[in-house]
Amino acid sequence: MSNGTGLDPQQPIVVRNLTKKFGDFVAVDNVSFAVNAGEVFGWLGPNGAGKTTTIRMLLGLLHPTSGSTHVLGLNSATQTKAMHAIVGYMSQQFTLYNDLTAAENIRFYGMVYGLSNRDLRQRQAEIIQMAGLEGREKALTSTLSGGWKQRLALGCAIVHRPKVVFLDEPTAGVDPISRRDFWTLIYAMAKEGVTVLVTTHYMDEAELCQRIGFISQGRLVALDRPGRLKQTQMRGDVLELNVSNPDLAMRILKAAQQSGQLPLDEVALYGAQIHAVVPSAEAYKEVLRALLSTAGIEVRSLERIAPTLEDVFISAVNAPA
Amino acid sequence: MNELAISAQGLTKQFKTRGGMVTAVENLSLRVTPGETYGLIGPDGAGKSTATRVILGLLTRTAGESSILGFDSMADSYEIRERVGYIAQQNVLPADLTVMENMRFFAGVQCVSAEAQKKRIPELLAFAGLSNFTNRLAGRLSGGMKKKLALACSLIHEPQVVMLDEPTLGVDPVSRREFWSLLGDLRAEKGLTIFVCTPYMDEAERCTQIGLLYGGKLIAAGTPTQIKGLLPGHLLEFTPAQFAAAQQRITGMEGVLELQTYGEKLHVFVDDVGARKAQIEMALAAEGIAHDDLREIEVRMEEAFISLVQQQTEKVGV
Numbered sequence: 001m002s003n004g005t006g007l008d009p010q011q012p013i014v015v016r017n018l019t020k021k022f023g024d025f026v027a028v029d030n031v032s033f034a035v036n037a038g039e040v041f042g043w044l045g046p047n048g049a050g051k052t053t054t055i056r057m058l059l060g061l062l063h064p065t066s067g068s069t070h071v072l073g074l075n076s077a078t079q080t081k082a083m084h085a086i087v088g089y090m091s092q093q094f095t096l097y098n099d100l101t102a103a104e105n106i107r108f109y110g111m112v113y114g115l116s117n118r119d120l121r122q123r124q125a126e127i128i129q130m131a132g133l134e135g136r137e138k139a140l141t142s143t144l145s146g147g148w149k150q151r152l153a154l155g156c157a158i159v160h161r162p163k164v165v166f167l168d169e170p171t172a173g174v175d176p177i178s179r180r181d182f183w184t185l186i187y188a189m190a191k192e193g194v195t196v197l198v199t200t201h202y203m204d205e206a207e208l209c210q211r212i213g214f215i216s217q218g219r220l221v222a223l224d225r226p227g228r229l230k231q232t233q234m235r236g237d238v239l240e241l242n243v244s245n246p247d248l249a250m251r252i253l254k255a256a257q258q259s260g261q262l263p264l265d266e267v268a269l270y271g272a273q274i275h276a277v278v279p280s281a282e283a284y285k286e287v288l289r290a291l292l293s294t295a296g297i298e299v300r301s302l303e304r305i306a307p308t309l310e311d312v313f314i315s316a317v318n319a320p321a
Numbered sequence: 322m323n324e325l326a327i328s329a330q331g332l333t334k335q336f337k338t339r340g341g342m343v344t345a346v347e348n349l350s351l352r353v354t355p356g357e358t359y360g361l362i363g364p365d366g367a368g369k370s371t372a373t374r375v376i377l378g379l380l381t382r383t384a385g386e387s388s389i390l391g392f393d394s395m396a397d398s399y400e401i402r403e404r405v406g407y408i409a410q411q412n413v414l415p416a417d418l419t420v421m422e423n424m425r426f427f428a429g430v431q432c433v434s435a436e437a438q439k440k441r442i443p444e445l446l447a448f449a450g451l452s453n454f455t456n457r458l459a460g461r462l463s464g465g466m467k468k469k470l471a472l473a474c475s476l477i478h479e480p481q482v483v484m485l486d487e488p489t490l491g492v493d494p495v496s497r498r499e500f501w502s503l504l505g506d507l508r509a510e511k512g513l514t515i516f517v518c519t520p521y522m523d524e525a526e527r528c529t530q531i532g533l534l535y536g537g538k539l540i541a542a543g544t545p546t547q548i549k550g551l552l553p554g555h556l557l558e559f560t561p562a563q564f565a566a567a568q569q570r571i572t573g574m575e576g577v578l579e580l581q582t583y584g585e586k587l588h589v590f591v592d593d594v595g596a597r598k599a600q601i602e603m604a605l606a607a608e609g610i611a612h613d614d615l616r617e618i619e620v621r622m623e624e625a626f627i628s629l630v631q632q633q634t635e636k637v638g639v
Binding site: 040045046047048145146172173174175176177180181183184186187188190191201202203204208209210246247248250251254268269270271272308310313314317 | 356366367463464495498502521529544627
């Protein structure tokens with residue numbers, strides 16, 4: 001994915017050889033990817049990896065050092081105004097006016113985007129219904145719960161019917177049930193052809209994306225469907241151990257890891273279980289079993305388990321450059 | 322009683338607000354044995370912080386009892402402070418002090434002798450992976466490093482129990498995992514009792530015991546495996562082409578215990594995988610709804626939580 005060839009300029013989001021330097025620091029390093037129409041695309045990575053810098057360049061708020069971004073065929077850096085008229089953006093701060101009612105917030109954003117009165121009335125009704133805010137139109141935004149505020153913020157971000165929507169950690173601090181409802185809305189938009197680029201720190205939400213781009217230290221390190229990433233990107237296998245004394249077993253495995261006796265990429269406690277990442281399950285299952293049995297620990301089960309997306313990301317981040 | 326690290330019985334906390342009395346924590350009972358990693362799991366506003374503060378004795382209780390290491394939260398606050406470490410949710414380290422100065426500051430607050438400081442501070446900094454950053458201002462640390470420094474500071478007086486209120490909030494998955502790895506070390510190597518509040522359902526799997534808190538009430542408690550075992554039946558997952566139509570058709574079908582949405586997928590709890598899978602496939606075919614394969618998947622803590630909350634709301638609704 002490094003040379004950006006094969007990117008279709010017709011795609012709603014196209015990032016080509018994008019680089020951003022702040023002084024000597026390379027925040028985004030030659031990143032290329034494209035998002036398909038109606039796709040829900042997860043843009044993930046640790047804090048400071050270049051995630052938000054990329055979104056700022058896509059929105060035209062920052063200019064690239066080299067390379068380019070196009071949204072709906074418009075260059076983010078040079079055709080910013082035209083592009084803003086047709087994209088939506090929602091940040092984790094839910095930029096709503098707390099002293100306005102729910103309906104007033106929608107009308108305010110509608111006016112900012114220059115909607116006609118007729119259009120505005122229709123959109124207001126649609127958004128109130130979408131966000132499940134019927135009967136709460138006149139409630140002050142400050143009195144709404146987190147889930148409602150979040151759906152209202154999404155409604156305001158799409159009041160002008162954008163074709164592309166950027167959602168930057170839209171679900172931070174919202175309860176799990178509201179988060180599920182929110183994702184149903186995201187997919188309802190996508191079904192209507194809206195392209196969605198979303199960032200999140202919740203791994204269960206990453207699983208919900210149709211495709212994921214993962215950025216680490218400015219470089220795009222993985223780009224694929226969640227299911228495929230788990231098959232292709234994980235270095236090593238994850239073993240799950242059920243043992244008679246997990247705390248003691250953990251100390252033994254940690255010591256073996258630190259002394260170099262065992263090449264464990266990771267060993268961690270998960271409640272009463274231990275997860276260990278080994279180069280190969282076949283080669284190391286019996287080695288681990290023998291090591292623990294010698295110490296008098298009963299190994300009740302020792303199975304290879306499927307890696308989670310989080311396992312895959314940790315592996316990608318720790319991969320040698 | 323003394324063998325419990327943390328205990329609460331019928332603990333209730335009400336606040337007076339302009340709109341009347343609000344019950345933040347209602348009739349909470351929990352028992353944490355030494356060496357346990359106990360997770361109080363729930364969304365924002367569930368009452369996790371209030372419960373933690375009442376148990377620590379930082380807030381007065383309205384009713385019930387609570388204690389840490391056998392010391393009463395209200396009467397024995399000095400004994401508790403000596404033996405317990407705490408990271409508050411909006412934990413703020415003095416930003417204009419360096420890492421080393423922060424450690425010394427908290428050591429001073431906890432009356433740690435100069436001799437003990439000399440030994441413990443380097444140990445804790447090494448443990449937290451901060452040995453190379455002793456002269457960096459706390460305000461200039463990354464989010465993940467700030468959390469690790471807060472943990473190191475909370476351990477300076479060698480507490481037997483640490484109470485951590487959303488210690489990984491706003492931290493990325495890589496730093497979250499590093500933080501949990503440190504907690505694992507504390508548990509395995511020092512036998513420390515860890516009480517942690519978190520809104521992240523996946524962190525529940527890191528705990529030996531958990532309590533699910535919702536609307537101030539404990540709706541379930543046990544090991545992560547036990548909690549997931551509370552769910553009825555088996556879980557099927559699939560992606561329908563027409564989402565709303567599929568949802569409508571399956572709701573209320575015989576043997577369908579519960580329906581959850583999951584992005585573009587539907588999660589269907591059924592009593593019997595073999596029988597119901599075929600029935601659902603036939604029903605969808607009859608409506609002309611295309612879909613991918615129905616597959617059985619493992620229940621995660623998040624599905625369990627949503628199901629338990631829905632059961633709870635239904636009960637209240639009736």
